[in-house]
Amino acid sequence: MKRKATAVWKGTIKEGSGTISTDSTVLNQTQYSFKSRFEDGVGTNPEELMAAAHAGCFTMKLSLDLTEAGFNPTSLETTATISLDNGVITSSHLVNIAVIPGISEDQFKQIANGAKETCPVSKAYNLDISLEASLNNK
Numbered sequence: 001m002k003r004k005a006t007a008v009w010k011g012t013i014k015e016g017s018g019t020i021s022t023d024s025t026v027l028n029q030t031q032y033s034f035k036s037r038f039e040d041g042v043g044t045n046p047e048e049l050m051a052a053a054h055a056g057c058f059t060m061k062l063s064l065d066l067t068e069a070g071f072n073p074t075s076l077e078t079t080a081t082i083s084l085d086n087g088v089i090t091s092s093h094l095v096n097i098a099v100i101p102g103i104s105e106d107q108f109k110q111i112a113n114g115a116k117e118t119c120p121v122s123k124a125y126n127l128d129i130s131l132e133a134s135l136n137n138k
Contacts, residue, residue: 050082
């Protein structure tokens with residue numbers, strides 16, 4: 001399986017802007033710029049896209065691992081925060097809130113940490129990856 005995205009940039013780094021498109025057209029000439037990356041401009045940026053990829057991949061891997069362990073997750077919500085420090089992407093911090101009937105806190109933490117280590121995006125990123133995982137089985 002291969003997936004593609006295309007970026008087009010016009011102009012200088014600060015005054016220019018670009019678009020990002022994906023084959024699926026979920027991103028279709030989506031704007032990105034210096035301002036959307038380093039300030040509060042309209043559009044996306046590479047770090048936001050990395051965060052989306054990591055949150056999505058981890059959540060799917062966690063669902064798979066939970067299902068294989070005999071649990072049926074009701075809800076898994078993950079937020080990923082990518083940090084860019086001095087021009088270097090340094091870390092991804094995952095925060096997951098889960099509703100999973102019949103699982104203990106220890107079982108959940110073990111499975112969540114395994115998913116963090118083995119999801120394909122985690123394995124692709126050469127970053128410090130941290131995880132806060134909590135059950136919300138009220």
